[in-house]
Amino acid sequence: MDKETVLNILRRVKYPGYSRDIVSFGLVREIAAGGGKTEVALALSSASPEVPERLREEVLAALREAGAPAPAVTVENAPPARATGGTGAGNTAGGTPQGGRELPPARRPDGVRRVIAVASGKGGVGKSTLAVNLACALARRGLRVGLLDCDLHGPSVPRMTGLEGRLAFDGERMVPHERFGVRVMSIGFLVDEETPLIWRGPMITSAIRQLAFDVAWGELDALLVDLPPGTGDAPLSLAQMVALDGALIVTTPQPAAAAVALRGAALFPKVGVPVLGVVENMSWLELPADGGRATPFGAGGGAAVASALGAPLLGQVPLDERVRAGGDDGEPVAVAAPESTAGAAFAAIAGALAAKIDLAPA
Ligand SMILES: Nc1ncnc2c1ncn2[C@@H]1O[C@H](COP(=O)(O)OP(=O)(O)O)[C@@H](O)[C@H]1O
Ligand SMILES: [Mg+2]
Incomplete structure (x- = not known):
């Protein structure tokens, strides 16, 4: 019996409580068939302890019924994590039928311990x-770090990391580019910058799925x-597919910006993802004359968003030419000038995040 036949048998097995099958849910990790044996490995992220065993039994039964030789089934379950000090119990969006559609459980990409979204309504x-x-x-703290750019319309991560060009393929998955100890994945590596892309809901979902899961991330903290x-569609699609451990919300100090930033945060508590903290950016401008601070964007936005979300203000980053230039030149200030006020602010935020959620290697 060959792989394709086994896959077709698996297509008949429904995820418990759902009408969709486990293959279309993306739970099949590996099939080894032929030579008188049939081995199937499933991987999922279910908070319910009964689901893995029940799935194992149902897959075994389906294989036996179809006459597959010596069927063996393993199920690896990595339940959604609880963020320490967070308000939620990990992402449950994937398991929740929404808008009448039944959705697969969210999971983390293979080898990835923690997934944290950076978001804002603005x-x-x-x-x-x-x-x-x-x-x-975080990489400078010795952690193994990945960066997934889910901005499909305006991917800015390639430029900001100074990375470009085609991705290698390891025979099965795309190999992320790497710089500064960070493994980076972006739609910008797959399409050229000039091509205008019109993304619709289902395309966004499938692009994000591929960028998150069809990638050889390796082991990541x-x-x-x-x-x-x-x-829009991207944050929700992401939350439905990827088991998020938390979100960081970014705002500027302006009250008007804060109100818009806050709107982008509303999704996360709804889908059981804790908001780990708020970062206020462009908080002040250091005056070259006397080292004093100007506040061109006003003050208070970060604190206001943090209090509205019941989350801590993890840090404030100054408006600094070096931050902008670092982005444009692909030499991030956190690496190019870690001792600068802005560089130190990013290091402090990394420390605060690591303290808030367990990011240490397993
Ligand atoms: N603290 C800062 N100081 C100076 N320029 C900044 C700062 N933060 C962001 N920028 C610049 O502002 C622009 C928008 O930032 P970006 O990170 O692309 O925003 P977003 O991803 O929220 O749309 C970029 O050109 C970036 O370099
Ligand atoms: Mg952006």
């Missing part, structure tokens, strides 16, 4: 800047996910 506040610099700062602004 564009241009520095989500990508934070995601890139935080990834670099933390995977940061850079989201596009707003409350």
Whole structure:
């Protein structure tokens, strides 16, 4: 019996409580068939302890019924994590039928311990800047870090990390680019910058699925996910597919910006993902004359968003030419000038995040 035949048998097995099958849910990790044996490995992220055993039995029964020789089934279950000090119990969005559609359980990519989204309802506040610099700062702390760019319309991570070009393929999956000790995946590596892309709901879902799961991440202590602004399809698709351990919300100090930033945060508590903290960006501008601070964008936005979400303000990052230039030149300030005020701010945020959620290697 060959792999394809086994896969077709597995297509008849439904996920417990759902009408969709385990193959379309993406739970089949490996099939070894032929030579008188049939081995199936499943991987899932279920909070319910009965689900793995029940699935194992149902798959075994289906294989036996179809006459598969010497069937053996293993099920690896990595339940959604609880964030220490967080408010939620990990992402349950995937298991929750929404809008009448039944969804597969969310899971983490293979080898990835923690997944943290960087989000805001507002564009241009520095989500990508934070995601890139935080990834670099975490790598400088000795952690194995990945960065997933989920901004399909305007991927800025390639430029900000100075990475470009085609991805290698290891025969099965895409191999992420790597720089500053950070493994990076972006739609920008797959399509050229000039090609205008029109993404619709299902395409967004499938692009994010591939960028998250069809990638040889290797072992990662933390995977940061850079989201596009707003409350569109991408954050929800991500939360439904990827078991998120928490979200960071970015805002600027302006009250008007804070209100918009906050809207982008509303999704996370709804799907059981804790907001781990708020980062205020462009908080002040250091005056070259006397080292005093100007506050061109006002003050208080970060604190306001943090208090509205019941989450801590993890840090404030100054408005600094070096942050902008670091992004444009692909030399993030967290690496190029870690001692600068902005560089130190990113390092401190990395420390606060690591203290808030267990990011240490297993
Ligand atoms: N603290 C900062 N100081 C100076 N420029 C910044 C700072 N944060 C972000 N920028 C710049 O602002 C622009 C928007 O930031 P970006 O991270 O792309 O925002 P978002 O991802 O939220 O849309 C970029 O050009 C970036 O370099
Ligand atoms: Mg961005």
